[in-house]
Amino acid sequence: MRNPRSGRSSRHQRNQSSGGREGGGAPAGSCWLFGTHAVAAALANPRRVFQRLLVTEGDHPALLAAREAGARLTIEPELAQRAKLDELLGAEAVHQGVAALVKLLPNLTLDEALERPGPVLVLDQVTDPRNVGAILRSAAAFGAACLVVQDRNAPEETAVLAKAASGALETVPMVREVNLSRAIEALQKGGCWTVGLDAGGGLLDGPSFEGRRVALVLGAEGKGLRRLTRESCDEIAGLYMPGDMESLNVSVAAAVGLYELARVRMPSTYQPAATKKPT
Known part of the structure; x- marks a missing residue:
């Protein structure tokens, strides 16, 4: 499978050098991360x-969380006043008293990402970084192999997305492809059954895919899947929604779809973790 990358480097540089308040004016090839979970995960990521x-x-x-995870700090932390972080990241950034300037993660090809187990998520022009970040979180929770996006119509790696x-972001690779239709074709050649999550088809039934590796394709809110992507x-399949709403936020739809796919892998002996009784 070929994995074209034409045009990504210069666009990545433009985005990161301009920075904006959420990027803290990061230099090309770098970005700011903030928030306890995002920075702790980055510290624990050897890449x-x-x-x-x-x-x-x-x-x-x-x-503390990074050290508990076995991470060895490769940089000396700098003590800074909260006002300094507010000035650097913007007053609206919920930084929780920590920020890190990091290099962008190295790119993975689609071939490399498919070596990881689990289903695949494909996003068709989902541009909101908060939605993409929430989808990454669900992908990690349900053991997805990777998130495939179209390079020119997907958010860059930023603090808002990471938060x-x-x-x-540190555990589920984002694979950027120039042509999404070709990427879907490559997934099919790589053994994935591609399911467009949209109205007009049947209902998504996880157990029916037993023995198949599924790539779930989701479109942008409002527009849905583009014709060529569809x-x-x-196949096309929708979610069972017996209530009054006809659609869901794309990040919620991704979570529900991934859970449906996870049902086929759920052991019969599975018991949810017991909740602690309030003291």
């Missing part, structure tokens, strides 16, 4: 290269 690490306290929860992903899928 991450840190340039700066700012904390408001020496024993910040992000540092919404709550650490999942026609590229092996």
Whole structure:
């Protein structure tokens, strides 16, 4: 399978050098991360290269969580006032007293991502970084192999996306493809049964896919799947929704779809973790 990358580097540089308030004016090829979960996960990711690490306290929860996960810090944390982080990241950034300037994660090809087990998620022009971050979080929760996006119509790796992903950006690779229809074709050749999550087909029934590896394809809110993307899928299926709403937020739809697919892998002996009684 070929994995074209034409045009990504220059666009990535434009996005990151301009920075914006959420990027804190990060240089090309870098971005700012903030928030306890996002930074702790980055610290525990050996693929991450840190340039700066700012904390408001020496024993910040992000540092403690990373050490508990077995991470060895490769950079000396800098103590900074909360006002400094507000100025750097913007007053609306919920940074929780920690921020890190990091290099962008190295790219994975589709072939490399498919070596990981689990279903695949494909996003057709989903542009909201918070939605993409929430989808990454669900992908990590349900053991998805990767998230495939169209390079020119997907958000870049930013602090807002990482914060919404709550650490999942470090564990679920985002594979950027120039042509989404060709990417779907490559997934099919790689052994994936591609299911477009949209109205007009049957109902998504996880157990019916037993023995198959599924790639779930989701479209942008409002527009849904584009015609060519829809026609590229092996089948179209919707979610069972007996209530009054006709559609769901794309990140919620992704979570429900992934859970439906997970039912086929759920052991018969599975018991949910017992909840603690309030003291």
